[in-house]
Amino acid sequence: MTVVVRAQCVRHCLLRLGDRLGNQRRQAGSGIAEATTSFWSVAEGALGARMTRVATTHASASAEPTRRDFLFIATGAAGAVGLAATIWPFISQMAPDAATIAAGAPVDFDLSPVAEGQIVKLFWRGKLIFVRHRTAAEIKSAQTVDVATLRDPEPDSVRVKAGKDQWLIVYGNCTHLGCVPLGNEGAFHGWQCPCHGSVFDTSGRIRQGPAPINLPVPPYAFTSDKAIRIG
Numbered sequence: 726m727t728v729v730v731r732a733q734c735v736r737h738c739l740l741r742l743g744d745r746l747g748n749q750r751r752q753a754g755s756g757i758a759e760a761t762t763s764f765w766s767v768a769e770g771a772l773g774a775r776m777t778r779v780a781t782t783h784a785s786a787s788a789e790p791t792r793r794d795f796l797f798i799a800t801g802a803a804g805a806v807g808l809a810a811t812i813w814p815f816i817s818q819m820a821p822d823a824a825t826i827a828a829g830a831p832v833d834f835d836l837s838p839v840a841e842g843q844i845v846k847l848f849w850r851g852k853l854i855f856v857r858h859r860t861a862a863e864i865k866s867a868q869t870v871d872v873a874t875l876r877d878p879e880p881d882s883v884r885v886k887a888g889k890d891q892w893l894i895v896y897g898n899c900t901h902l903g904c905v906p907l908g909n910e911g912a913f914h915g916w917q918c919p920c921h922g923s924v925f926d927t928s929g930r931i932r933q934g935p936a937p938i939n940l941p942v943p944p945y946a947f948t949s950d951k952a953i954r955i956g
C-alpha cells in the first residue's frame with residue numbers, strides 16, 4: 726500500500742512538472758517540445774516499470790515467509806526427530822546398571838565366609854568399609870576401656886548391634902586425612918594409619934595420633950543372623 730501511494734505521488738509530481746515544461750515547450754518551439762515529451766515519456770515508463778518491479782518484489786516478499794515458515798517447520802521437525810534419535814541411546818544408558826546400583830544403593834553382604842579375627846574390605850557408595858569379625862579378646866578389650874579417657878568418647882556398645890558384638894562395621898578411611906589404616910596393627914591391635922601414625926582400637930576408636938574422631942559407623946542392619954545390609 727505504501728509503495729502504491731508513493732508511486733502515485735511521484736507520478737503526480739512528474740505530471741505537474743511535465744505540464745510546466747510543456748508550457749515552456751510551447752514557448753521554446755516544437756523541437757525542444759518533442760525532445761521533452763520523449764524524455765518524460767521514457768522517464769514515466771521507466772518509473773512505472775520500477776514501481777511495477779517494486780510492487781512485484783513486495784508481493785513476492787509477502788508470499789516468501791510462507792515458504793520459509795514451511796521450510797523452518799519442516800527443518801525443525803526433522804531436527805527434533807534427529808535429536809531424539811541421537812540422544813535416545815544416552816537416555817537409555819541413564820537407567821542405573823549394576824555398578825551404579827552397587828555404588829549408591831544398599832549393599833547386602835554375607836558374613837558367613839568371614840572368619841573370626843578376619844577383616845574384610847568392601848565398598849558402599851564409593852566409600853571403603855571394614856567388616857571385622859572380632860575375637861572374644863578383641864571384644865573384651867573394646868568393652869573394658871574407660872570411655873572418659875577417649876578423645877572421641879563412645880562406648881563399644883553404641884558402635885555395634887546388640888547381640889552382635891563380634892561384628893564391627895566401620896568406614897575404612899582414617900579420620901585425619903583419609904589414608905587407609907592397616908588392620909591388627911598398633912598398640913591396641915585395632916588399626917594403625919601408615920600416613921601419620923593414628924592408632925585405632927578394636928572398636929575403631931581413635932586412641933593415638935592426629936586423627937580427631939573415631940572411624941564412623943555406616944548405616945547398616947542385620948537382615949539375618951549372618952547377613953547385613955549397608956545403606
Ligand code: FES
Binds near residue numbers: 900901902903923936
Ligand atoms: S591420614 Fe591417618 S594419620 Fe594422617
